[in-house]
Amino acid sequence: MTTAVDTENPDAAEQAAASPVPAAEDWRGVAAEDTEEVSAKGGVFLRARSRRLLGALIRPHRRAMLFATVLIIVVTGFEMCAPYLVSVGIDDGMPAVKHGDWTPIVLAAAGIGGSALLGSLLRLKFLTLAGRIGQDMLLALRRRVFQQFQALPIAFHEKYTSGRVISRLTNDLDALNDLINSSLDGLISALLNIVVIGTLLAVIDPMLSVIVLVCLPALGGLLVWYTKGSRVAYRQQRAAVAACIVQFVETLNGIRAVQSFRREVRNRDIFSKLNQDYVDANAKSMMMFGWFIPGIVAVGAIATASVLVFGGFQVMDGSLQVGLLTAYILYMRKFFDPMQDLAVFYTSYQSAAAALEKLSGVLEERPEVPEPTEPRELPEPVRGQITFEGVRFSYPKRDKDEAERVILPGLELEIPAGQTVALVGATGAGKSTLARLMCRFYDPIQGAVRLDGIDLRELRDRDLRKGVIMVTQENFLFSGSVADNIRFGRPEATDEQVEQAARAIGAHEFIARLPEGYQTDVKKRGGRLSAGQRQLVAFARAFLADPAVLILDEATSSLDVPSERLVQRALRTILADRTALIIAHRLSTVEIADRVLVMESGRIVEDGEPEALISAEVATGDAPSRFAALHEAWRESLV
């Protein structure tokens, strides 16, 4: 229930989130993101950016949409003649039949049958046309959003998190799909029915239509009450089902921890509470609907009874024909029924509108690491000289009150082509940041990073990626075979080249032992690789890509000692003619470096050949150099 209050008033929610002492019994804990997506709520009106997006999506289909609109009007017309034709049949056809003239009744019957046939064929046409327009728009949107996410920089993804990217491209697009598929057609038909039948009623008998007119405010009131209430109920429902699913999935994925820490009972309590919340939220929206429908029926009943009585009087007075009264009552039913469709439509409209707000928000996001407008070409072949020129860098603030966290205050560094550099230092010294700037995951705030003398900001993404490649400790394997994953480094590589790359870094042995060798699917049972094996595949991938500059950020952390040793040996050959930057906690890697940089709070405090640094103590007679101390600690850890 509290979520609803929070979402209604984002400011209050923010205050609640920022309050220093949250309720201790709240197992869920506090997080800053709780309030973030709330601003994208499903109201009646869309924001300007969503309207722009919608306009852009509609533009290519304007003609088809016009045609579809005409179709549906015609269809509605055909579908609505029936009661009128029945009344004609009764009022005109019957007296004629009594006189032996069958023409009017046969015409009326043929009219009903014909309009049925035409109406249903045209509706078939309309539904497929509308479906095609909708699906084309959806496909266009899918493409745009996917491309946009791929274009946005790592900085964006780190802030936005993969979970939300996935949910934008799946749930939100599905919500739009639902609206397009089912409800939009219902809305158009419902609105048309209400308008056309309303007009028809007025034409048939203006006097009786006064009764219907009197009902309109009541219907409108009901509709407003329902849309308002269901908006709240809908939001609660969404929050409740999301909480349920998170709990469910996390329990399943963490089943080892759940069982070994005997978490089952507490989990059951938590889940049944969440489940109950979900049921309550559902019940609330069902109740809303439960009151809304009978409300419409009751208004309809009053109107029908009134029409029956007053229309009856008119028939007695001879101012109305019986057939017309019958038709009138039949039409009235069709006038009230679509109100329910409006309510149903509104429900899916809400989730679609919220989805659209979020998607348009993503599409308006400007890449912080933009492509150059006038790109410069890299010399062929890339030599691999890296220069940091007065580089200052701080990460984007998470919120506006946060102090700037400067990671690199002003870095000057020159790495000649072909040199292997080891970068060491404590956690938070700025080692990974330096690596990320080198492959332009971020841009510096001041200064420039250059490859072969060209500012990275002036290079096309495609060109830069050919020259600089980073391997980290997170080694994501894509679905597909082991070979596919290695070939990711160079899509045109042959099977032999893939195997060569694997052999070069010592991954061939374990791959050959997999159930289907290089063709083993890495996501299927039996193909699941250990962290170390994944790392080896990532190495092979990078090796196959053959970049001029290779960055290894903690890339050997998951390997066991024998594998690491194999990789070290392979690196000796691989790195011989390349520029390389190696970041590692374990200093074994340093042994293959030509040069060691020690970083501390974003500055390079020691720089030199490894042997020289280790023996620095001897040379200066002072305290041992930082590197020598680190080296000593590491050697001790090896025992």
Added chain:
Amino acid sequence: MPSPLPPGSSPVPSPPKPTGQFASLWRLRRYAQPYRGKLVVMFAVALASTLIGVAVPLLTSTVINGPLRTGDRDALWLLGLYALLFGLAEAVLILTRRLTLASSVLGIERDIRDDLYEHLQHLDVGFHDSWQSGQLVSRMTSDISSIRRFFGFALIFLVVNSITFVSVGVLLIAIDPLLGGIVVLFGVPLSIVVFRYEKVYRRNIRAVQDQQGEVATDVEESALGIRAIKSFGRRDLFFSRYDDKAVHLRTLQLRQIRTLAQIWAWIIAQPQTVLALLTLFGVAATASGKLSLGTLVAFVALYQMLIWPIESSGWLLAASQEANTAAERIFEVLDTQPTIVEPDAVRPSTGAGRLEFENVGFSYPGSDELLLTGINLVIEPGETLAVVGPTGCGKTTLTSLVPRLYDVTEGRVLLDGVDVRELSLADLRTRVACAFEDPTLFSASVRENLALGRPDADEEQVAEALRVAQAQYVHDLPWGLDTRVGEQGMSLSGGQRQRLALARAVLGRPTMLVLDDPLSALDIHTEGLVEQALRSVLSETTGLVVAHRPSTVLLADRVAVLGPAPGGGTTVVAEGTHHELLETNAVYRDLLSQSSELAELADLTDLAEEAVR
């Protein structure tokens, strides 16, 4: 999904051994049991409002045949009043049904979901290894929803509509056999057509859902692998892969839309056609005096009452079939019996924590190759044993046998002389605490994550655990111990998560600690601090530690080296202290000694390859 049963089988399930098309739905009756009163109310109310729906057209005909002909204004007022009352009564009945619906079917839904969750929690790790959580989520959400829709709508309206169809049909035939006959005769083919199309439609939907899953997989990979994609500049490759699937999805969705459009075309065309025939023959009959005008009007109105039962029967049957498939999928899970269960006769577990592996062999379910074989190990109370071996040899699996995440295939694991399978699970898992290679954090507060197994832990114990694991950083998080971590909260680094998981394990000083490479993600400085603190904990606790690094091995008093057994599988190939093994065992030396002499690499590599093999 087509029913796996032959079409000839009985659609009506028989209680003792249901084998019909709706067998799984029938099995759900125990969930409906507590709400049967409400279901009966819903059924009665639905029937009553249908009857009232019949009454209103009859009333119209009475008006036309009665007062309108006689000019009796008072009678018209009275009939108008009846019409109003009937209409309002219908509204009240609908309200009653809707409100009862909310309080009953949602209860059924909740109960099934609770049961499913509870059952899944108790299914063993082997089950969870072979089921993706996504598949189980769809059972928990969409399958349960379709069961809810069955109980709330399909079930009730199948019955009510059948009754309506039969009673109104009989009524129409009684009023006029010819016209009534037309209505009933034409109704049957529509039901069949809708039912047929509806099945095609379900298949279309299933295809769309599968393809949506394919697209979602691509989306997931593009999001999770964004660093790799960016590093290698593989945007175009990924987009074209995604685009192919998205285009195919569009095709499938258009197919689904077309089928639906065809269903609609039938549903619209049929009743209108019948109406045309009714008008023709009805007027003829009225003109020849066989039928009164009022009766004809009533007939037409009554006929409109039949349209919904006829066209909905196809939908309802299809929805029932869908619900049955959903029920099957749910029972597929509920019928799976956990293989790791409480013993019949629980033996009390007391003692200082002596762990013994007695001739233990293990193979994963569904595989007949032994992964572990002939393992014999003893860890005395207070002693710590490190397990060392090449990647993939089964070290982690060995540790999983202690808290019974898996059960041994051969031999026994004994805790203080008692087979772990004879201890109560709660008891065993209270005494044994684990920290896994992959530190699982839940989307909950730090405190909740920490006190996972010991919700009653006091502040002092929490502080001690945090100190041992060097996880005091949690105090610096924005909301301290109340900060939410995990997927839905603050993201922590690998090292931070590992320390939190370690703190969780040592919290409350368990009798026995099982640690799987607990320091792998820590930097050298932190590793040293954790080691020191952990050593003091392990001095009083029996410990089993999987180690990849010499520094971790040093936590232990003794080391067991795992290696290939002569007949296949992994077994203990050497045991001793770290230093003994370094001196005497070449395999061990190769596994752990990180020689800085690159010259040695060549011959060591040969040994490594041998060890791996």
